[in-house]
Amino acid sequence: MRVALIRVLRAVGVVLLLAAVAAPLAVVAATALAGPPTWADAALGPRLRGVFLRTLAAAAGATGLALIAALPACAALALARGRATRTILIGLTLVPLVTPPAVFGYVWMLLPSQGHALGRALSALGFDGPRAAPLRAAVAMATWLWPVAALSIAAAYRFAGRAAYRLARLDAGPVRALFHGALPAMAGPLATCLAVIFLLALNDSTIPPLVLAHTWANEIAPEVLDTALYGSPAAAVLWRSWPMLLCALAAAAAALPGARTMAHWGHDHAPFEHDPSGRAGRAAAGLAAAATAAAALMPVIVLAADAAASRELIGAAMARCASLFAVEWRASLTVATLAAAAAVPVGLCAIRVPAGGPTPRSDARRYAATAVVAAAGCAAVLPPELIAYSLVGLFNRAGPAGWLYDETPAVWLLAMLARFAFVPAAMAWTSSLGIPVELARQARCDGADESRVLAEVGLPAVWRPVAGGSVVVGCLALSEIAASTLLVPPRFGGSLAVAIDNQMHYGRNNDLVVTTLMLLAPLIVLALAAPWLWRGGGNDARPHGRP
Amino acid sequence: MRGRTLRPSAWLAVLLLFGACDRDPVTDAERVVKVFGESGLGPGQFSYPRALAISPVDGRLFVCDKTARIQRFDPDGRFEHAWRMPDWQAGKPTGMTVDSAGRLWVADTHYSRVIVFDRQGREQFRFGSQGTGPGQFLLPTFVGFDREGNCYVGEYGGHDRVSKFDSNRRFLFDFGGRGSGDAALERPTAMRCDARDVLWVADGCHHRLCRFDVNGRYLGRVGKPGTGPDDLNFPYDLEMLPGEPGGLLVADNGRSRIVEFDLHGRFVRAWGRPGRRLGELLHPWAVARGTQGRVYVLDSWNNRVQVVRWR
Numbered sequence: 001m002r003v004a005l006i007r008v009l010r011a012v013g014v015v016l017l018l019a020a021v022a023a024p025l026a027v028v029a030a031t032a033l034a035g036p037p038t039w040a041d042a043a044l045g046p047r048l049r050g051v052f053l054r055t056l057a058a059a060a061g062a063t064g065l066a067l068i069a070a071l072p073a074c075a076a077l078a079l080a081r082g083r084a085t086r087t088i089l090i091g092l093t094l095v096p097l098v099t100p101p102a103v104f105g106y107v108w109m110l111l112p113s114q115g116h117a118l119g120r121a122l123s124a125l126g127f128d129g130p131r132a133a134p135l136r137a138a139v140a141m142a143t144w145l146w147p148v149a150a151l152s153i154a155a156a157y158r159f160a161g162r163a164a165y166r167l168a169r170l171d172a173g174p175v176r177a178l179f180h181g182a183l184p185a186m187a188g189p190l191a192t193c194l195a196v197i198f199l200l201a202l203n204d205s206t207i208p209p210l211v212l213a214h215t216w217a218n219e220i221a222p223e224v225l226d227t228a229l230y231g232s233p234a235a236a237v238l239w240r241s242w243p244m245l246l247c248a249l250a251a252a253a254a255a256l257p258g259a260r261t262m263a264h265w266g267h268d269h270a271p272f273e274h275d276p277s278g279r280a281g282r283a284a285a286g287l288a289a290a291a292t293a294a295a296a297l298m299p300v301i302v303l304a305a306d307a308a309a310s311r312e313l314i315g316a317a318m319a320r321c322a323s324l325f326a327v328e329w330r331a332s333l334t335v336a337t338l339a340a341a342a343a344v345p346v347g348l349c350a351i352r353v354p355a356g357g358p359t360p361r362s363d364a365r366r367y368a369a370t371a372v373v374a375a376a377g378c379a380a381v382l383p384p385e386l387i388a389y390s391l392v393g394l395f396n397r398a399g400p401a402g403w404l405y406d407e408t409p410a411v412w413l414l415a416m417l418a419r420f421a422f423v424p425a426a427m428a429w430t431s432s433l434g435i436p437v438e439l440a441r442q443a444r445c446d447g448a449d450e451s452r453v454l455a456e457v458g459l460p461a462v463w464r465p466v467a468g469g470s471v472v473v474g475c476l477a478l479s480e481i482a483a484s485t486l487l488v489p490p491r492f493g494g495s496l497a498v499a500i501d502n503q504m505h506y507g508r509n510n511d512l513v514v515t516t517l518m519l520l521a522p523l524i525v526l527a528l529a530a531p532w533l534w535r536g537g538g539n540d541a542r543p544h545g546r547p
Numbered sequence: 548m549r550g551r552t553l554r555p556s557a558w559l560a561v562l563l564l565f566g567a568c569d570r571d572p573v574t575d576a577e578r579v580v581k582v583f584g585e586s587g588l589g590p591g592q593f594s595y596p597r598a599l600a601i602s603p604v605d606g607r608l609f610v611c612d613k614t615a616r617i618q619r620f621d622p623d624g625r626f627e628h629a630w631r632m633p634d635w636q637a638g639k640p641t642g643m644t645v646d647s648a649g650r651l652w653v654a655d656t657h658y659s660r661v662i663v664f665d666r667q668g669r670e671q672f673r674f675g676s677q678g679t680g681p682g683q684f685l686l687p688t689f690v691g692f693d694r695e696g697n698c699y700v701g702e703y704g705g706h707d708r709v710s711k712f713d714s715n716r717r718f719l720f721d722f723g724g725r726g727s728g729d730a731a732l733e734r735p736t737a738m739r740c741d742a743r744d745v746l747w748v749a750d751g752c753h754h755r756l757c758r759f760d761v762n763g764r765y766l767g768r769v770g771k772p773g774t775g776p777d778d779l780n781f782p783y784d785l786e787m788l789p790g791e792p793g794g795l796l797v798a799d800n801g802r803s804r805i806v807e808f809d810l811h812g813r814f815v816r817a818w819g820r821p822g823r824r825l826g827e828l829l830h831p832w833a834v835a836r837g838t839q840g841r842v843y844v845l846d847s848w849n850n851r852v853q854v855v856r857w858r
Contacts, residue, residue, distance in 0.1 A: 113705070130637070214636070221594075324754070324772045324780060324801070406823060490803065490821035490829055499801075502830075503781075506734055507686075507704055509752050511772075 006348065006455045013345030017372060020417035021379045024390035027234055028382065031390075036230060036239040044243065048219070052243050054134055055216040058208065059201035061138030066146040066197050072291035073150035078157065079285035087535050089289060091528035093147045095296040098475035098527045102501040103516055104140040105210030107302045110508060114305060130212065137213035141201045143298060148200070150292075152193030156186040188257045195255035199248055203383050206481045210504055216244055217383065217482075234389040241383050248381055300520055303513050310510040321515040331493025332478055335409050339416040340474030346376075346417065347424030347466035351458040354437040365450060373429045376422040384482035387418045391487060405489065412487045412495075416477040423476070424469035427534065431465040432458055468534025475526050478519070575818055576826030580841065581854035583624030588614060591626035593850040597641045599784075599833035599843060604649035606838045607666065610845065610852065611653070615639040619666065622837055624852065630668030634658055641832075642689035642737065647696070654687040654700065661690055661700060674716050679706045682718035691738035693746065693761050701735035701748065709735055709748060711763065722763030723748070730765035732757065737784045739795070741810060747795060749782045756782060756797065756812070769812035770797075777814035779806070784833040786842070788857070796834050796842060796857075803828040805844055805855075818857075823849055 044052060073093050080086045096104075112119050112128040126132055157165075161182035168181025183190075205217035220240045230236040238245075294301070307314065322329065352369040379387060391414060395405035404410040435457060443453045484495040496519060503512045584593045595613040602609075606622040615635030619628040632640060638657025645651050650671060651664045659677035661684075664670055675684045685704030692698055696714040701707075701723075708723040709732070723732035733752035740746050745766060746759045754772035756779070759765055770779035780801025788794035788807070794815060797806045803821040805828075808814060819828040829848030837843055842857040 212637070320772050323774055326774055490823060490827070494821070506752075509733065511752065 002455045002459070003451050006459060007451055009345040009348050010454075013347075013349035016342055016346055016414075016417055017349060017375070017421065020414040021375050021421055023394055024387050024418055025375060025379060027390035027393060028238060028386060031232070031235045031238050034231075034235070036235070051214055051216055051219045054214060055202065055244075056247070058134045058137040058141070058213060058215055059198050061135065062141035062145060062201040063194050063197045065138055065142030066149050067194065069142050069146035069295060070149035070153060072288050072295065073146070074153045074157070076285065076288035076292040077150065077154040079281070079288055081285065083535070085289075087531045088528065089292060090151070090531040090535070092293055092296040093150050094472065094527040094530060095147075095524050096144050096299075097147050098472065098479055098523050099144070099299060099520060100206070100479035100481060100497045100500065100516075101141075101144050101204060102206040102210055102481055102497070102504055103299045103303075103520070104144045105137075105207040106504040106516075107299045108136055108140040108143070109211060110306055111302055113508070114302070114309075116305070133211060133213040136211035137208045137215060138201075140207045140211055141204060143295070144207065145197045145200055146295065148197050149193050152189055152196075153186070156189035156193075157182065160189065161186040191257065192255040195251040199251045199381050202244055202247060202251075203381075204482075205383075205385065206501060210501075216241075217385075221385075232389070232393055234386060234393050237383060237386045237389055241386065244383065252381065297524075300517065300524070303517050303520075306508070307510065307513050307517060310513075312510060314514070317510065317514040318518060321511050321518060324511060325496055325499055325515055327493040328496040328499045331409065331488070332496040335412055335416065335495075336474045336478040338409070338413050339420070339477035340470045342413065342417055343421070343424040343470035343473035344466055346372075346421045347428040347462070347469055348459075350376075350425035350428040350432075351454060351462050352429055352432045353453055353458045354435055354440045365454075369429055369432070373422070373425045376425045379418045380420070380422040384415075384419055384480075385486065388415055388483040388486040391415055391418070407489060407491055409489055409492050412484060412489060412492075413477075415483040415487050416473070416480060419480065419483060420473045420476045423472050424466050427465035427469040428462045431462045435461045465534040468530045471526050471530040471533060475523050475530075478523065574826065575820065576824070578818065578855050578857070579825050579853050580856050581624055582825065582851055583620070583854075584610075584851040586850040590629060591618070591620075593618075596845055596847055596850065596852075597639070597832045598643040598653075599835050599845040599852070600643040600645045600651060601835040601837050601843060602645040602649050602651075602666070603647060604645075608835075608837075608843060608852070609643055609645065609651050611640050611643055613639050617643075617651070617653070617664070617668065619668075620852075622841075624854065628667065630664075633662070633670070642687070642701075644690045644692065646692060652690040652698075654690050656686050656688060659684045659687065661687060674712075675700070681721070682710065682712070684710070688735065689737050691740065691746075693740040694742075694744060695761075697761070699738050699746070701732075701738060703734040703751075707732045707734055709738065709746075709759075709763075711761075720763055722759060722765075723757075729768065730757070730759075736782070739785045739787050741787055741795075742793065743810075745810075747785055747787075749785050749797065751781055751783060754779045754781065754801075756785070756795075756808075758812075767812070769808055776817060777806075777808075782806075783831070784835075784845075786834045786836050788836065796836070798831045798834040798844070800830050800832060803830055805831065805834055805842070807857075818855065819844070826853075828853070 076089050077086060080089055112122040127136065164185035165177050165182040168177035172180065203217055208215040209218045230239055350369045350372045352366050355363055355366065391411050395401045395411045439457050440453055443457050448456060479497050481497050481501045484498050488495045488498065500512060500516055503509060584591060586592060588594060593610065593612045596610050597613065598611040600609045608620040609617055611617045615632040616629055618626060620626055632655065640653050641656050642654040643651060649666055653662050653664065655662050660673050660675040662670060662673040675687065677683065679685065684700060684702045685706050687700050687702045689701045690698060698712040698716065699709050701709045705725065707725045708721045710721040711719040713719055723730065723735060725731060725733065732748065732750050735748050736751040737749040738746055744761050746761060748757045748759060750757045755768045755770040758767045770777065772778060772780060779797065779799055782797045783800040784798040786796040788796060793810050795808045795810065799806050804817045804819040806817045819826065821827065821829060823829065828844065828846050831844050832847040833845035835843045840856060840858050842855045844853045844855060846853050
């Protein structure tokens with residue numbers, strides 16, 4: 001029964017991957033091979049050159065600030081006592097990542113206009129002025145992306161930095177051991193996480209326009225419409241994005257060496273040896289955890305302060321907002337649920353069971369699993385508009401494809417998978433790296449075929465990470481804006497995150513604040529639940545399939 | 548057994564009956580007499596158009612999109628002329644009106660001013676500056692006129708009010724303002740004056756229309772947030788229907804439709820639903836009345852204008 005189920009799920013996963021990841025990537029590749037009509041069209045004029053440099057500055061600023069903002073969370077994760085506390089901290093750290101990015105732009109525009117001391121100080125410093133726009137973009141993106149740095153550094157420390165630190169401490173003080181022992185050992189993963197943050201900041205088209213910063217992703221949007229020059233919108237995005245894609249390639253090249261170390265992210269079952277004993281240690285751990293919670297819930301705090309200032313009864317406001325965006329709520333929750341469900345078969349396609357002997361078929365499956373992760377990674381780092389326009393090109397035509405595009409959420413769902421399939425795929429792939437080769441070998445000796453090995457050895461090791469990953473994909477789909485803007489089927493209903501993003505451009509509005517808080521509530525609950533799923537809650541026992 | 552088979556059929560019949568009663572005998576698509584515009588940056592193409600105005604002098608249309616281009620079309624949608632706003636890096640206009648002399652008044656939202664052009668795009672004059680004092684604006688959204696030629700400018704950004712100027716652009720008074728009271732406004736987005744000198748203001752974020760007299764006194768409101776036929780969801784523009792019994796068209800942006808109310812605020816009918824096909828709309832920002840009973844709907848997310856035979 002289990003073998004049959006996993007066969008069906010993997011077949012579904014393959015179909016989804018072909019439609020959501022392979023097809024758009026093929027369109028992008030075909031567009032790239034066709035080339036622009038003339039190179040002059042793709043060249044940077046003085047205005048775009050300025051925008052390009054501003055974008056680089058904002059992305060670099062966001063990367064640096066995210067690294068700084070991640071330090072309390074790194075400390076909290078390192079000092080946390082007990083598995084349950086660490087799981088809660090990881091859940092809190094996930095919250096900003098599953099929050100719609102536009103919320104951070106909106107919150108940083110609201111803050112200087114609020115009457116409290118921080119608001120007044122920001123206003124006095126000119127944070128809300130026109131010249132501070134790139135800084136605002138960097139700060140807002142950093143408050144969104146710091147969890148990437150926090151989770152990566154925590155994982156890197158567990159798997160590389162801790163041992164080096166211990167060794168260095170034998171003949172050096174703590175500071176020297178950190179800078180000369182732990183940090184060099186973590187250099188690869190650190191470069192990877194910085195490259196990922198830089199990439200995400202580079203491609204983001206939702207935060208900069210809200211903080212009135214003119215960056216590449218939103219400035220090329222009107223230019224992209226001039227499709228007559230390029231033949232298709234996808235070609236226009238591709239050839240208008242070449243400087244960004246070049247930067248992305250450079251960042252990806254910087255990321256690769258550290259990625260292998262990061263493959264072990266997520267399966268830590270050994271307690272830290274830095275359990276704080278004594279009052280000072282406990283105080284430091286508490287302080288770091290409080291700072292992490294404050295950073296994670298910062299948008300909620302700012303929005304709640306704004307909602308409280310309106311002095312309207314929250315129940316009445318919530319009822320009004322639920323009715324105002326009723327269609328969007330229904331459509332977005334449906335697509336998020338479908339995306340979470342679809343993430344499971346996609347994740348199962350990325351299970352990499354060790355060969356345990358010369359078996360060409362299992363070798364092929366392992367390469368296929370790695371190819372799934374690589375393709376999903378490529379789709380994830382491409383500008384979302386490029387993926388969206390590729391899907392529009394594929395489906396916006398007469399016949400059944402057009403019906404899927406216009407009447408059903410199928411194409412919207414494919415775009416969500418294209419953007420976020422990397423999450424369950426990477427989680428399944430990295431988790432399956434921990435499967436002992438002896439288990440697979442023994443299963444094969446006992447006469448199990450590849451599907452049975454997958455079901456009996458692979459599945460027990462990855463089901464928790466895949467389930468956790470699918471929850472994260474559901475959250476990300478609920479929050480996605482850039483591709484949803486282009487792909488939502490109007491007859492089915494619009495996206496709530498897009499509707500909120502649209503209204504955020506027009507400043508303070510109580511309905512908008514309340515609706516955003518209503519959206520953040522389930523996202524926070526799910527973000528906290530996801531690590532419990534993939535880590536097995538407070539249970540310290542090793543999962544089945546581990547030595 | 549009989550009940551089991553009949554009951555669903557009975558329900559189906561009732562549903563069909565109600566559906567048939569609710570439906571206009573002429574479908575939404577059949578009312579469309581013309582469509583023009585498409586995505587792009589060339590002449591006759593749009594990139595998220597958000598403002599539309601029709602000249603009462605010659606029926607020509609002006610459309611402003613998110614590239615800050617203003618394009619002029621003849622009443623049949625043929626492109627004639629285009630120009631760009633003098634400044635546009637900080638943001639693009641969202642409201643335009645043509646006065647009785649054929650001049651185009653543009654609420655230059657992000658530059659806190661109103662600029663007036665002739666039909667060739669030559670600037671005639673401008674007024675307004677950033678601030679919250681008398682005659683100043685934060686983010687002006689529309690310009691409207693009453694029957695005596697007085698000018699009304701609406702704004703948002705924390706000081707959501709309507710300022711009244713005389714025909715020489717001297718500030719007279721303002722009304723509205725932020726808050727939760729009956730007369731309070733939150734992002735007023737359009738204003739029209741009817742034949743009885745009642746000012747109708749689209750109170751965008753309160754999801755209603757407010758009525759004021761020409762002295763700024765609050766008279767009443769129409770609509771509320773919700774999903775009923777007469778409920779509104781971000782009403783962004785208004786247009787008066789002439790003659791008897793008259794009426795009012797509202798661009799209901801959030802629900803992608805045009806709603807007609809009578810002058811007592813009673814729901815008459817709605818046209819359009821969310822979609823990309825003929826007779827379907829995606830977040831319309833503006834509605835304007837042309838000649839020969841035509842209504843022009845700015846179908847913003849579909850980057851086009853649909854010309855509808857309304858009556």
